[in-house]
Amino acid sequence: MVILRTQNLSKHFGGLSAINDVDLSINEREILGLIGPNGSGKTTFLNLVNGLDKPSAGKVIFQGEDITGHPSHVLTKKGISRTFQQNVLFKMATVWENVLISHEINYRGSPWESFFNLSRSRIEEKEVQQSSFNILEEMKLLAWKDRLCNNLPHGIQRMVGIAVATAVRPKLMLLDEPFAGLNLNEIGNMASQIKRLRQNGVTILMVEHRMKAVMELCDRIVVLNFGRKIAEGIPEEIRNNEEVIKAYLGDRTHAF
Amino acid sequence: MNKKLEPVIYTLLALFLFTLPLYTKSQYFITIAIFIFLYCFMSLGLRIIMKVGEVSFGYAAFMCIGSYTTALLTTKLHLSFWVTWMIACAITALVAFLLGSLAVRTKGVHFFLVTLAMGETIRLIAMNWNAPLLGGPQGIYGIPSPTPITLGGLTIKFDSRVAMYFIALVVLVMVVLVTWRLDRSRIGRIWDVIGQDDRLAAVIGINVYWHKLVSFVLSSTVAGLGGVVFAHMMTYISPYDFTFFYTMQLLVYIVFGGAATFIGPMVGVTFLMILSEFLRKFGPYELIFYGFVIILVLRFIPEGVVSWIRGNLIRRQ
Amino acid sequence: MIIINGLVLSLTYFLVASGLTIVFSIMGIINFAHGAIIMLGGMVAYYTFTFFGINFYFSIILAMAATAMISVILKRVVFDYFAKFPLAGCIAAVGIGMIIQQGALIGLGGEDKVFVNALPVDLIKMFGITISLDRIIIVLVSFAIMIGMLIFLQFTKAGLIIRATTQEPIASQLCGVNNGYVSAISMALGGALAGAAGALLGALFTVSPYWGESLILKAFVVIIIGGLGSVLGAILGSFILGFVESIGITISGYITFVLVFVLIVILLLLRPKGILGHE
Numbered sequence: 039m040v041i042l043r044t045q046n047l048s049k050h051f052g053g054l055s056a057i058n059d060v061d062l063s064i065n066e067r068e069i070l071g072l073i074g075p076n077g078s079g080k081t082t083f084l085n086l087v088n089g090l091d092k093p094s095a096g097k098v099i100f101q102g103e104d105i106t107g108h109p110s111h112v113l114t115k116k117g118i119s120r121t122f123q124q125n126v127l128f129k130m131a132t133v134w135e136n137v138l139i140s141h142e143i144n145y146r147g148s149p150w151e152s153f154f155n156l157s158r159s160r161i162e163e164k165e166v167q168q169s170s171f172n173i174l175e176e177m178k179l180l181a182w183k184d185r186l187c188n189n190l191p192h193g194i195q196r197m198v199g200i201a202v203a204t205a206v207r208p209k210l211m212l213l214d215e216p217f218a219g220l221n222l223n224e225i226g227n228m229a230s231q232i233k234r235l236r237q238n239g240v241t242i243l244m245v246e247h248r249m250k251a252v253m254e255l256c257d258r259i260v261v262l263n264f265g266r267k268i269a270e271g272i273p274e275e276i277r278n279n280e281e282v283i284k285a286y287l288g289d290r291t292h293a294f
Numbered sequence: 295m296n297k298k299l300e301p302v303i304y305t306l307l308a309l310f311l312f313t314l315p316l317y318t319k320s321q322y323f324i325t326i327a328i329f330i331f332l333y334c335f336m337s338l339g340l341r342i343i344m345k346v347g348e349v350s351f352g353y354a355a356f357m358c359i360g361s362y363t364t365a366l367l368t369t370k371l372h373l374s375f376w377v378t379w380m381i382a383c384a385i386t387a388l389v390a391f392l393l394g395s396l397a398v399r400t401k402g403v404h405f406f407l408v409t410l411a412m413g414e415t416i417r418l419i420a421m422n423w424n425a426p427l428l429g430g431p432q433g434i435y436g437i438p439s440p441t442p443i444t445l446g447g448l449t450i451k452f453d454s455r456v457a458m459y460f461i462a463l464v465v466l467v468m469v470v471l472v473t474w475r476l477d478r479s480r481i482g483r484i485w486d487v488i489g490q491d492d493r494l495a496a497v498i499g500i501n502v503y504w505h506k507l508v509s510f511v512l513s514s515t516v517a518g519l520g521g522v523v524f525a526h527m528m529t530y531i532s533p534y535d536f537t538f539f540y541t542m543q544l545l546v547y548i549v550f551g552g553a554a555t556f557i558g559p560m561v562g563v564t565f566l567m568i569l570s571e572f573l574r575k576f577g578p579y580e581l582i583f584y585g586f587v588i589i590l591v592l593r594f595i596p597e598g599v600v601s602w603i604r605g606n607l608i609r610r611q
Numbered sequence: 612m613i614i615i616n617g618l619v620l621s622l623t624y625f626l627v628a629s630g631l632t633i634v635f636s637i638m639g640i641i642n643f644a645h646g647a648i649i650m651l652g653g654m655v656a657y658y659t660f661t662f663f664g665i666n667f668y669f670s671i672i673l674a675m676a677a678t679a680m681i682s683v684i685l686k687r688v689v690f691d692y693f694a695k696f697p698l699a700g701c702i703a704a705v706g707i708g709m710i711i712q713q714g715a716l717i718g719l720g721g722e723d724k725v726f727v728n729a730l731p732v733d734l735i736k737m738f739g740i741t742i743s744l745d746r747i748i749i750v751l752v753s754f755a756i757m758i759g760m761l762i763f764l765q766f767t768k769a770g771l772i773i774r775a776t777t778q779e780p781i782a783s784q785l786c787g788v789n790n791g792y793v794s795a796i797s798m799a800l801g802g803a804l805a806g807a808a809g810a811l812l813g814a815l816f817t818v819s820p821y822w823g824e825s826l827i828l829k830a831f832v833v834i835i836i837g838g839l840g841s842v843l844g845a846i847l848g849s850f851i852l853g854f855v856e857s858i859g860i861t862i863s864g865y866i867t868f869v870l871v872f873v874l875i876v877i878l879l880l881l882r883p884k885g886i887l888g889h890e
Contacts, residue, residue: 109496
């Protein structure tokens with residue numbers, strides 16, 4: 039079952055084509071890797087799927103529905119969440135508060151019920167608190183619960199980003215370089231969290247530079263170069279693909 | 295501050311304020327107190343839109359709308375204050391909704407400037423349009439005090455300054471309660487995170503535009519309410535009462551006291567207003583001292599006095 | 612007639628607004644003391660012209676130098692501390708404006724100061740209409756200053772640095788641009804423009820301590836229209852506002868602000884950031 043499909047997706051900035059005519063589809067419960075040299079448009083692609091940017095042409099179809107150009111908050115409600123390349127969190131709030139507020143989309147009652155402190159809202163609040171606790175527990179973040187996010191080490195911030203994206207209860211999660219800047223221990227932890235997410239039914243689209251992680255985790259890989267899709271397939275195929283190797287030749291930091 | 299101690303302090307304070315007119319017959323003090331209450335809840339109102347990270351520089355204009363509405367309804371149509379205050383708030387909210395739906399499309403400095411422009415335009419309309427109706431630059435005078443209410447066999451009259459004192463105090467208490475409730479509820483949390491990072495807020499599913507609009511309408515309605523109290527207290531209003539300097543003054547109070555807490559703005563109002571009364575004896579030098587106080591305090595405590603005090607207390611614990 | 616009025620208004624608004632927008636782009640603070648600085652420029656020009664008998668055009672330059680210096684001092688002494696707290700910085704600017712205005716009131720007296728005989732008051736006939744010479748001179752001088760500023764920004768190294776920092780503050784820092792140096796120059800530039808505005812407008816009208824405040828409002832409208840952070844935007848905005856007002860005044864006094872309001876509403880619907888604005 040295809041959960042997300044893009045058709046002829048393009049984004050032009052003035053004279054520059056960041057994304058050019060990309061057709062891509064992701065199957066449910068798949069982990070799809072999106073790789074490519076720097077500047078190939080990977081983050082732009084995520085922005086287009088996530089609603090942070092409007093495409094210049096083409097369509098994005100999520101679960102059979104055309105979501106092209108819809109704003110972010112609408113898409114989140116439909117089940118798409120994401121993390122960012124930089125650590126984008128509510129820096130002046132604690133880890134706990136970040137995860138708690140991210141449940142906002144899941145409340146059945148309106149926020150004004152909370153203003154009037156109706157009993158219904160208090161019950162829901164307890165449920166959400168339980169859910170936040172569970173998420174933090176599963177991600178081994180409980181120790182950091184009450185720390186302000188701007189005081190956290192990089193690796194922990196990255197994990198909190200995932201926790202925040204999970205709290206939304208997405209069907210599709212877009213991860214933007216989750217392994218960036220992590221040390222060996224943290225990489226292992228991140229990888230197992232991603233696998234756990236997939237086990238819980240979440241589909242994952244992962245942009246990443248760390249090839250080892252990509253090769254191990256992803257079911258399929260799509261390669262972009264200069265905004266165009268140049269290859270698609272299972273990891274072994276991509277590893278041996280001439281075009282891909284040529285595109286990366288300038289980038290010797292990536293060992294296949 | 296010990297969390298258990300706070301409600302006690304606030305209750306004692308409320309008690310004190312409600313019985314103040316018994317201790318002093320001085321019109322001067324009563325009037326100052328009324329202004330302090332007025333500016334306190336006005337600054338709390340402005341703080342509402344600041345929670346979502348925006349500053350509405352046209353705030354005074356909504357006070358203008360509230361004032362003019364109640365003034366016109368009571369002087370020309372001879373409606374009772376108890377009816378007009380509600381109509382004034384409703385109209386202010388409506389205008390805020392219409393203007394806000396456009397203004398909230400902008401952010402940050404642009405929002406600031408746009409609300410400024412809207413505010414000044416409203417004021418200019420009050421000044422220049424239809425002088426017979428709106429009074430032109432002279433404004434409207436002869437605004438009556440609230441009509442007496444009869445409860446059981448008791449008739450309460452509201453034509454004294456002390457009566458306005460209580461009305462202002464009651465409004466202040468209402469706004470304080472609303473603000474307090476707002477801060478603690480989901481709405482307050484949502485608005486808080488919008489103020490921190492509205493892009494991330496959108497990504498986690500919050501409809502930022504809608505929330506900003508609601509916040510703007512609520513904030514402006516408080517201003518309208520302030521306008522109502524102002525009109526009936528002064529019995530005379532003119533467009534010169536609602537320039538953006540007044541909004542700026544409120545901002546000074548808020549930033550000085552600290553916009554993050556909800557007593558911050560009130561502390562700012564009280565301290566600075568009392569300070570300026572005290573400095574009045576220095577004549578033209580008053581504003582110079584005032585300016586220096588503001589600059590020096592902000593230079594060392596940019597987050598505001600109350601936030602700083604809270605911060606230090608937490609560190610000591 | 613409309614054209615001349617339009618030009619006068621446009622160029623003067625430009626002088627008032629450009630300083631504000633430059634300072635904002637670099638310092639991130641809306642300098643609420645800008646009005647007071649303009650007033651100071653006017654005062655310096657007035658006093659050097661009236662009491663020291665200095666040639667009027669030279670007194671304009673003196674005013675510009677004075678306000679440039681004062682602006683840089685203000686930056687070092689006050690604004691630099693508020694880099695992380697823009698809102699508090701704006702309020703501090705309010706405080707400064709207050710101090711300057713009151714200081715002027717106390718020290719220089721509150722009455723309107725008239726530049727006697729600074730500008731020729733003759734009327735001349737051009738293109739079949741009667742125009743007063745003083746307005747033409749104002750237009751010419753303002754225009755000259757505007758061109759001078761554009762040349763500075765476009766062709767000198769300092770100007771290039773300012774333009775780069777306005778558009779990409781982080782990238783400029785990475786390139787090794789000394790931000791302190793850049794902000795000092797931009798404050799000086801902004802201050803100089805304010806001083807010129809004060810001197811010229813003061814000569815055309817009068818100078819008094821609270822005069823700067825009322826000008827600031829127009830500056831804000833210009834910036835809304837043209838977009839913040841862009842000098843070209845300030846030019847565009849001032850011309851649009853200037854001509855709209857000029858047309859409005861000719862038709863009827865009240866229409867003006869209605870026109871401006873409609874303009875702003877349209878702008879908000881189409882381009883909320885202002886025509887050429889960016890963060």
